[in-house]
Amino acid sequence: MPSIAKPVVRHPSQQTNELGLTIRDYEGTMSTLCAGCGHDSITAAIVRALWEIAMPPHMLGKMSGIGCSSKTPAYFANGAHGFNSAHGRMPAIATGAAAANRDITYIGVSGDGDSLSIGLGHMCHAIRRNVRMVYVIENNGVYGLTKGQFSASADVGSKSKRGESNQFQPIDPVILALGLGATFVARGFSGDKEHLVPILRAAFAHRGLALVDVISPCVTFNDHSGSTKSYLYTRKNELKATAADFVPVREEIVTSIAEEGVTSIAMHDGNIVRFRSVPEGYDPTDRQRVMSFLLDKKNSSEIVTGLLFIDETVDNLHEQNNTSAVPLCQLPYEQLCPGARALDQLQDEFR
Amino acid sequence: MQQRSRNGINDFAIKLANVNGTGSASANGLLMQAIFRMGVPVSGKNLFPSNIQGLPTWYEIRVSKDGYGARSLDYDLMVAMNAQTYARDIQEVRRGGYVLYDSSWPLDRALWRDDAQFLPIPLAEMCNSRFRNPRERTLLKNIAYAGALVAFLDIDMAVIETLLDEKFAGKKALRESNRQALHIGYDYAREHFSCPLPFHVQTMDANRDKILIDGNTAAALGCVYAGATVAAWYPITPSTSVMDAFREFCERYRREPETGRHNYLVLQAEDELAAIGMVVGACWAGARAFTATSGPGISLMNELLGLAYYSEIPAVIIDVQRVGPSTGMPTRTQQGDLLECAYASHGDTKHILLFPANPGECFEFAVKAFDLAERFQTPVIILSDLDIGMNDWVVPRLHWDDSYRPDHGRILSKEDLDRLPKFYRYSDEDENHVTPRTLPGVSPKGAYVARGSGHNKLGAYTETPDEYQQVMDRLARKHRSAADAVPLPQIEDTARSRIGIITLGGCDPAVREALDLLADGGITADYLRIRGFPFHKSVEEFLYAHDVCFVIEQNRDAQLRALLVLETCVPKDRLRSVLAYGGFPLSARHVVESVSQHVQELTIAGKMKGRSG
Numbered sequence: 001m002p003s004i005a006k007p008v009v010r011h012p013s014q015q016t017n018e019l020g021l022t023i024r025d026y027e028g029t030m031s032t033l034c035a036g037c038g039h040d041s042i043t044a045a046i047v048r049a050l051w052e053i054a055m056p057p058h059m060l061g062k063m064s065g066i067g068c069s070s071k072t073p074a075y076f077a078n079g080a081h082g083f084n085s086a087h088g089r090m091p092a093i094a095t096g097a098a099a100a101n102r103d104i105t106y107i108g109v110s111g112d113g114d115s116l117s118i119g120l121g122h123m124c125h126a127i128r129r130n131v132r133m134v135y136v137i138e139n140n141g142v143y144g145l146t147k148g149q150f151s152a153s154a155d156v157g158s159k160s161k162r163g164e165s166n167q168f169q170p171i172d173p174v175i176l177a178l179g180l181g182a183t184f185v186a187r188g189f190s191g192d193k194e195h196l197v198p199i200l201r202a203a204f205a206h207r208g209l210a211l212v213d214v215i216s217p218c219v220t221f222n223d224h225s226g227s228t229k230s231y232l233y234t235r236k237n238e239l240k241a242t243a244a245d246f247v248p249v250r251e252e253i254v255t256s257i258a259e260e261g262v263t264s265i266a267m268h269d270g271n272i273v274r275f276r277s278v279p280e281g282y283d284p285t286d287r288q289r290v291m292s293f294l295l296d297k298k299n300s301s302e303i304v305t306g307l308l309f310i311d312e313t314v315d316n317l318h319e320q321n322n323t324s325a326v327p328l329c330q331l332p333y334e335q336l337c338p339g340a341r342a343l344d345q346l347q348d349e350f351r
Numbered sequence: 352m353q354q355r356s357r358n359g360i361n362d363f364a365i366k367l368a369n370v371n372g373t374g375s376a377s378a379n380g381l382l383m384q385a386i387f388r389m390g391v392p393v394s395g396k397n398l399f400p401s402n403i404q405g406l407p408t409w410y411e412i413r414v415s416k417d418g419y420g421a422r423s424l425d426y427d428l429m430v431a432m433n434a435q436t437y438a439r440d441i442q443e444v445r446r447g448g449y450v451l452y453d454s455s456w457p458l459d460r461a462l463w464r465d466d467a468q469f470l471p472i473p474l475a476e477m478c479n480s481r482f483r484n485p486r487e488r489t490l491l492k493n494i495a496y497a498g499a500l501v502a503f504l505d506i507d508m509a510v511i512e513t514l515l516d517e518k519f520a521g522k523k524a525l526r527e528s529n530r531q532a533l534h535i536g537y538d539y540a541r542e543h544f545s546c547p548l549p550f551h552v553q554t555m556d557a558n559r560d561k562i563l564i565d566g567n568t569a570a571a572l573g574c575v576y577a578g579a580t581v582a583a584w585y586p587i588t589p590s591t592s593v594m595d596a597f598r599e600f601c602e603r604y605r606r607e608p609e610t611g612r613h614n615y616l617v618l619q620a621e622d623e624l625a626a627i628g629m630v631v632g633a634c635w636a637g638a639r640a641f642t643a644t645s646g647p648g649i650s651l652m653n654e655l656l657g658l659a660y661y662s663e664i665p666a667v668i669i670d671v672q673r674v675g676p677s678t679g680m681p682t683r684t685q686q687g688d689l690l691e692c693a694y695a696s697h698g699d700t701k702h703i704l705l706f707p708a709n710p711g712e713c714f715e716f717a718v719k720a721f722d723l724a725e726r727f728q729t730p731v732i733i734l735s736d737l738d739i740g741m742n743d744w745v746v747p748r749l750h751w752d753d754s755y756r757p758d759h760g761r762i763l764s765k766e767d768l769d770r771l772p773k774f775y776r777y778s779d780e781d782e783n784h785v786t787p788r789t790l791p792g793v794s795p796k797g798a799y800v801a802r803g804s805g806h807n808k809l810g811a812y813t814e815t816p817d818e819y820q821q822v823m824d825r826l827a828r829k830h831r832s833a834a835d836a837v838p839l840p841q842i843e844d845t846a847r848s849r850i851g852i853i854t855l856g857g858c859d860p861a862v863r864e865a866l867d868l869l870a871d872g873g874i875t876a877d878y879l880r881i882r883g884f885p886f887h888k889s890v891e892e893f894l895y896a897h898d899v900c901f902v903i904e905q906n907r908d909a910q911l912r913a914l915l916v917l918e919t920c921v922p923k924d925r926l927r928s929v930l931a932y933g934g935f936p937l938s939a940r941h942v943v944e945s946v947s948q949h950v951q952e953l954t955i956a957g958k959m960k961g962r963s964g
Contacts, residue, residue, distance in 0.1 A: 058795040061636070074812075079795030083635055084802040085628075086658050092625035096632025096640065099616045100583045104636065104791050126619040157447055218825070240606075317616075324612045328580035329637035329790070331614055333757055338579040338604040338752040343576070350562035351388065 004030035006115040017054040026050045033068055038144075038190030038216030038231075039138045041188040043075045045193045045208070046107070046136070046199075049200035050077060061097055061106045065119060066088040068145055069111030069138035083143065088119025091126035091135070095317070098131050101319050101327040105204060106133035113143050115173045116152040123173075127180045130208035132316045134200065137173050137211070138190070140218040141229035149222035159226030172298065176181035177211045178291050178309055186244075190217065190233055192305075196271075199307050201246035207268035208316040234303055240278045241293070242243060242306035247272040268312050275307060284310050355552040359550030361391050361416035364423035367430040368440040371492070372404030378493035379410040380743070380782055381518075382500055385510045385701065386414055387563050387745060394420035396705035396861075396936055401588070401681045407436045414552060420474045420744065421861035422938045427550050428503070430496055432474075436706050437462050441758075449548060451499060454494075470544060477535045482528065485833065498536025505547035508537070556854055560748050567643075569710035569749070570669050571596035573717025574641055575604060579667070580755050581640035583618040583629035584789040585648060588681045590671040593643035615808035623648035627655045637790040639721050639757070641667035646675045646688045649695065649732075656730050656805040657696025660826070663777070663788065665760075668691065668732045669717070671740040674934045683934025684737035686856055690912040693884055699823060699941040701830045703837060704733045704884035708859035709739060711746040712838075712882070719838065722758040727833050728785055730855045736905075738936040739857045756762060761787040776801075776810030777822055783836075784816075784829035822885035830885055837883025840890055844877035849895035850950070853926075854913055855881040858903050864940035872943075874950055876901075881911070886918055894921040899953060901946055903929040905937060 006027060014022040018027050022220045026047045057079025064070035066087035087094045103134065115123045115137050126135065141154040150158070153173070154166040163186045177185045184206045188196035196214065203210035215234050217223045223230045226235075247264075248271050263275045265285070275284055283289060290309045297304045324331060338346075369375035375399065383395040394413050400406035401696045408483045413423045413956055429444045431437055431452040437459070441450055446466045448952050452458060454471030463469070491522030501511055511533065519526035540546055570592050574582070584594045598617050605614040620626035626642045633640035644652065649670050659666045672681035675687045692704055703723055705716040716733055724731040761781065768774055768789065776799045777786050786808075799810045807818035808825075843853075854862045866878055894900055894915065902912040909928040916923050929945040 044772025056795075058798060059792055061791050062800070063632075074800050079798050080796050082792035082800035082802075083632070083662075084800055084804065085631075087656055087804055088656060089624060089628045089658075092620065093620065093632035093635070096581060096583060096629030097636040098632075099583075099618060099629065100633035100638035100640065101790075101792060102634035115509075121621050122625055127624065129618075143565075198375060258957070286911075302656075322611065322613050323614050323616055324610075324614050327792075328614065328616060333582065334576050335614060336580065336605065337576055337755075338600075340753045342604065343572075343749060343751045347562050350564045351558075 005034070006030050007036040017051055018053045018220060019056060019151050020050065021054070023047060023051045025079070026041075026077050031075045032071065034220045036219040037068070038140060038218070040068055040075070040180070041190040041193060042136065042138055042214050042216055042334055043072050045196040045200060046075045048193070048197050049204065051200055051240070052197065053204055055105060058264070061091050061094075061102055061104045063094040063097065063108040064274060065110055065114040067111040069109055070114060072109050073255070077127070083159045088114050088117070088122060089307055090114065090206045091122035095126055095129060095131050098133060098317065100329040102132070102323065103327050104322050108133055110135065110137050112137060112139045112141060112151040112153040116173060120152075124176070124180055125159050127177055127209055127211065129180045130183055130314055130316045130320075132208055132318070135209055137213045138216040139213050139223055142186055142218050142222040144218050144221055146256055149174070153229075155228040155293050156252075158228040159224070161221050161224055165242045173211065174215045174308060175291065175294055175298070176296070178287060182309070183208045183311045183314045186210070186212045186268070186307045187303070187305045188212060188214045189303075189305055190214055191235065195240065195243065195305065197336050198244045199247040202244055202267070202273040202307055204245070205267040205269050205271040205273070206310070219333070228296050228301075237303045238300055239297060239302040239304050240306050241282050241308055242275040242277050242284055245273060245274040245276070263309055263310065273310070275305065278306070282321040286310060287311070308347070361414055361426070361429040361555060363550035364411060364413045364425060364442070365427045365430065366443065367410045367412070368433045368436050369408050369410070369435050371400055371402050371408040372433070373493065374490040375408070375410070375493045378497040379412070381511065381514055382497055383412050383504065384514055384563060385506050385744065386412070386552055387558055388510045388514070389552055391552055392416060392418040392557050392560045392745060392820050393421070394745065396422050396738070403765065407433050413606070416555065417555070418557070418861065419864045419939070421864050422936045424938050424940050428548070430500070441467070451496065451503070465652040472496070472536065472539050472543075474536065477539065478532065479577045481531060481535060483743065487528060489935070491528060491872060494529050494532035495536035498533035499540040500536075502537045502540035502546040502553070503544070503548045504554070505551040516791065545649040555797065557744065562747050563743050563745055564593070564710045565741055565743050566707065566713040567592040567709040567741060568596040568723050568741070569672060570643070570713040570717045570735060572749070574667075575600045575716040576751060577639060577718040577721040579639040579641050579721065580615050581618070581629070581633035581638045582615070582642065583620050583633070583640065584642050585620050585623045585624045585626045586793050587645045587648050588671065589673055589741050590643040590645050590648075592741065593669055593671065609876050612762065624654065625649040625667070627652040628862045630668075631655055631659045634724070637762070639667075639725070641669060642723045643669040643671065643720075645671050646677065648693070649691055650690055653696045656702065657698060657700050659730045660696065660700045661803055662801045663728040663786070664801065666730040667717075667724050667729055668730060670732055670734050672734060672736040674932075681933050682737070684782060684857070684905065684936055685734060685932055685934060686734070686858075687910070687932070688734060688903040689906070691790050692734060693914055699827075701827070701885070702828070703727060703729060703833050705731065705733045705837060706737065706882050707733060707735055708856055708880060708882075710744050712741065718755070721789045723833065723836060725760040726758060726785065726836065727783065727829060728788060733800070734856065737748055738859050747888070761785055763787050763789050763797060766792045768794045771796070774799070775808065777806065777808040777825075778797050780825060783832045784825050795902060798856050802954065810957070832935065834885040834887050836887070836941050837887065839887055840882055841874040841880040842878070842889065844892060844893070844896070846875040846877050848875045849898040850874065850876040850904060851900035852876045852880060852946070853879045853893070853895055853900050853915075855910070859862055859903060861937040861939045862903055862942055864939035865946065868939055868943045869946060872947065874947065876946075884914065886915070890915070891921060892920040894925060898925070899927060900925055901927050901929050901949065903937075903942055905931050907932045944960055
C-alpha cells in the first residue's frame with residue numbers, strides 16, 4: 001500500500017511554538033495501522049512532545065526497525081530524516097548515527113518483538129553505552145504483522161486471541177534496563193497521553209539513553225479478555241509511581257515555587273523535571289529501591305508507570321569517548337588527514 | 352618441476368618450527384627485519400595455529416635477491432625447536448639442507464637423515480645456566496637461536512644490535528639479557544661449526560625505498576587518510592589488527608591539539624550484526640565509517656549489506672579472509688568469500704569489491720573504497736586475506752598526494768535544496784545512475800525516510816510492481832557503471848600467448864614467480880590480475896583473446912572462475928582452474944605444476960597447437 005499524505009489544513013487560530021510551528025508541522029503521513037491502535041496514540045504524544053519542546057524538525061533523527069511500531073516514524077515529524085531499517089537492528093544503526101552526528105536528537109521507535117527478541121542484544125548494548133537517544137518501546141505483547149504470535153513480553157498465562165495460554169516468562173524491559181545500568185527508565189500507557197507527554201519531554205532532555213516502555217494495546221490481536229496487554233487490563237492494573245512535570249529552563253523561574261512532596265531534578269541540559277511520587281517515599285533516583293518496588297508490584301500484577309528511574313550523572317557515549325564537540329561527520333577533511341609529511345615520517349618506523 | 356638454480360647467496364629459504372606462545376615470533380621477526388635492513392629482498396610467512404599457547408607454529412623466511420616473495424617450499428635450513436613436530440620438520444628440509452636443533456636433549460636416531468646436515472646446539476642448557484627466571488629462559492632461548500642464525504647466515508651483527516637497541520630503548524636489563532642470549536647462540540655456532548653456511552646473506556641495496564608492513568596496518572592507515580571517523584567492529588581473527596592499528600593511528604593523529612578531544616570514535620560492537628549496523632547508521636548520517644571482519648562476520652552482515660544496498664547508503668567493509676566454511680581454520684588463509692561478498696544478502700543484490708594484492712594496495716584501496724562507496728552510495732567490500740593482512744611484506748613506500756580530497760558523491764547542501772521545488776530521494780539520476788542524497792540536520796526540505804522496504808523513485812513506500820522495478824533496474828545499471836571506476840585489472844600481455852593466466856589478491860607473487868618459471872620451461876603466458884568487481888570490460892576482452900585461461904585462486908569451488916562465468920559472456924570451457932585451499936599461502940611450485948599438467952593435457956588432446964602464439 002502506498003503511503004498517504006495528509007492534507008495540510010491550517011487553522012488561523014492554531015497555536016504556534018517558539019519556532020513558529022503549529023502542532024500540525026510535527027505530523028507525518030497518514031497512519032496505516034488499525035483504527036484504535038495504541039501506537040497511534042503514542043505517535044500523537046510524540047508529536048505533542050516535539051511541538052512543546054520546539055524541536056527543529058530537521059534536527060531530529062527518527063530511527064526504527066521492523067514491525068507495526070517501526071512504521072510509526074513515518075507518521076510524525078515529516079521534516080525529520082527517518083530510517084526504517086531492519087528487524088531488531090535499530091539500536092545499532094542509531095548508535096552509529098549518534099556517533100557520526102551528535103547534534104541530531106535521535107528517537108528510536110521499536111516494539112516488543114523488535115527490541116525484546118530479535119534485537120534484544122542490541123538494545124542491551126545501546127543501554128550499556130548510554131547512547132544519547134530516546135528509546136520508545138511500543139509494547140503490546142504480540143506480533144501484529146504476522147498475525148498474533150506471543151512476543152517475549154507476553155505474561156505467563158496471558159491468552160492469545162485463539163485461546164492459547166503463554167507459558168514462558170516475560171521479559172520486562174523496565175526491569176531489564178535497570179539491571180543493565182540504564183540512566184533513564186520510564187513506562188507509560190498509550191491510553192494516557194497526558195501522563196506520557198511530560199515523560200517524553202524529560203526523555204528528550206536526558207543526557208544519555210532514555211528508555212520509555214509504553215504499554216500499547218493491539219486492538220486486533222491482543223485486546224481481548226485474558227490478555228494482560230489490553231486497554232481494560234492496563235487501566236485496571238496501572239499504578240502510577242510518579243507524575244512527572246517537565247519544566248523547561250526558560251519557565252523554571254516562574255514555576256520554581258516548591259510544592260510539598262515534589263522532587264526536582266536538574267537535567268543535563270539545564271531543564272528541570274519535577275516528580276510527584278504517588279506512593280509515598282518513592283525515590284526515582286534510588287536504583288535498588290526502584291528495582292525492588294517494581295519486582296514487588298510485578299508479583300501483584302500491577303503495571304507501574306511513570307518516570308521510574310533517572311540518573312543524570314553518567315557520561316553518555318560521546319562523553320566517555322571525549323569526542324570532538326563538532327559532529328564527526330562535519331569535521332573538515334584537513335583536520336582528519338595527517339598528510340604526506342606525516343606519512344613519510346611514520347614510514348621510517350616501518351623499517 | 353622447473354627449479355631455478357640457486358647459488359645460495361641471497362637466495363634461500365629457512366623454516367623455523369616453534370611452540371606457540373613461547374616468544375618465538377619476536378625472534379623470527381627480528382631476523383627478517385635484520386635481513387630487510389641489510390637491503391636484501393625478503394619475505395616472512397607466519398604459519399600459526401588458532402591457539403594461545405602450546406600448539407606447533409612455523410615461520411618461514413625467504414631471501415630472494417630477485418625479489419620473489421611467495422612461499423618457497425624448498426627449505427635450505429630448518430630450525431627445529433619443537434620436539435612435537437621433529438619428524439615432519441626434519442623431512443621437509445631439502446636434500447643437502449641443514450637442521451638446527453636443540454641438543455640439550457638427544458635427538459631420536461630414527462629421525463636422522465643422511466642427506467641432511469645437523470647443527471646441534473644445546474640452547475636450553477646454555478640459557479638455563481645463564482638465566483634464572485623460567486620465563487626468561489624460555490623467551491631468550493629464541494634469541495639464542497637467532498644468534499646462531501646470525502652466524503650461520505652471516506647477518507650483520509651491528510644491524511641486529513641496533514634493532515635490539517630500538518626495541519628495548521629504556522629497558523636496560525632486558526636489552527642486556529637479550530644481548531647475552533644473542534651471543535650465546537652466535538659464539539657457540541662460530542666455535543663449533545664452519546660459518547657462514549654456503550647459503551647466506553650479503554648486503555644489497557634493494558630496500559632503499561621500501562617498507563616492511565602488514566596489510567592490516569596499511570588498510571587502517573588508508574582509513575585514517577581517507578578521513579574515516581567512525582569505526583565499528585567485533586573482534587575476529589585475522590582482522591583484529593586492522594582496528595588495533597586504526598585506533599593507534601587515531602590516538603596519534605586525531606586528537607585535537609588544544610582540547611585533547613578525539614576526532615574519531617571506535618565502537619566495539621556486540622556482534623557483527625551491530626558492527627555493520629553502526630557503520631550504516633554513521634554513513635547515513637554523513638560520516639565516513641567502516642568495519643573490519645572476516646568470513647564469519649560477513650555471513651552475519653549479509654542482512655544489513657542488503658539494507659545498505661537497497662536504501663543506497665555507503666559503507667566500507669574490510670574482509671580479511673580466512674579459511675571457511677563455518678569457523679574453519681581461523682589462522683589460515685583463503686580466498687573463500689568472493690561469491691558471498693559479490694552477492695551478499697537476500698534478493699537481487701550486488702556489491703562493489705576490491706581485491707588488494709599486497710599491503711601497498713591495502714592502503715590505496717582503503718582510500719578508494721570510501722570514494723567509491725560515497726560516489727555510488729553503496730557498500731564497498733575490500734577482500735584482503737590473512738596472508739596479506741597479518742604477514743609483514745616488503746613493499747614500496749606508501750605515497751600520499753596532499754591535493755587529494757574525498758569524493759563524497761552527490762550530497763545536496765541546504766542551498767541546493769533551497770533551489771529545488773521538491774526533493775525526491777531516488778530521482779534525478781546522473782550518468783552513473785546515482786541519485787542525490789541528503790543528510791540529517793541540513794534542511795527539513797531534504798527529509799525522507801530511508802527504508803529497506805519497497806520504495807519508488809520518490810522515496811515513498813510502494814508495493815506497485817512498476818515502481819519497485821524502476822528502482823531495482825536503476826540499481827543494476829548503477830552497479831554496472833562502477834566497472835569503470837574500480838581499480839583496473841593489471842594486464843601484462845606482452846607474451847602475446849594463447850594462454851592467459853588470471854588471478855587476484857594475494858596469489859600475485861606466487862603467480863608472477865610461476866610465470867617466470869613456466870617461461871624458463873618453454874610455456875609463456877599473458878597475465879591479468881583482477882583488482883575490482885564489477886569487472887572492467889578489459890577482463891572480458893582478455894578472456895576472449897586467449898584460447899585458454901587458467902584461473903588461479905585459493906578456494907575449493909573456483910569462485911573467481913564462477914564469477915567470471917556469471918558476469919561475462921565467455922564460454923565456460925575456456926576457463927581452467929588452478930586451486931589451492933589448504934590454508935597456507937600459495938607457492939609458485941603449485942602453480943607451475945598445475946599449469947604444466949594442464950598444458951600437457953591440452954596439447955595431447957589437440958586443443959592447443961603450440962605453446963605460444
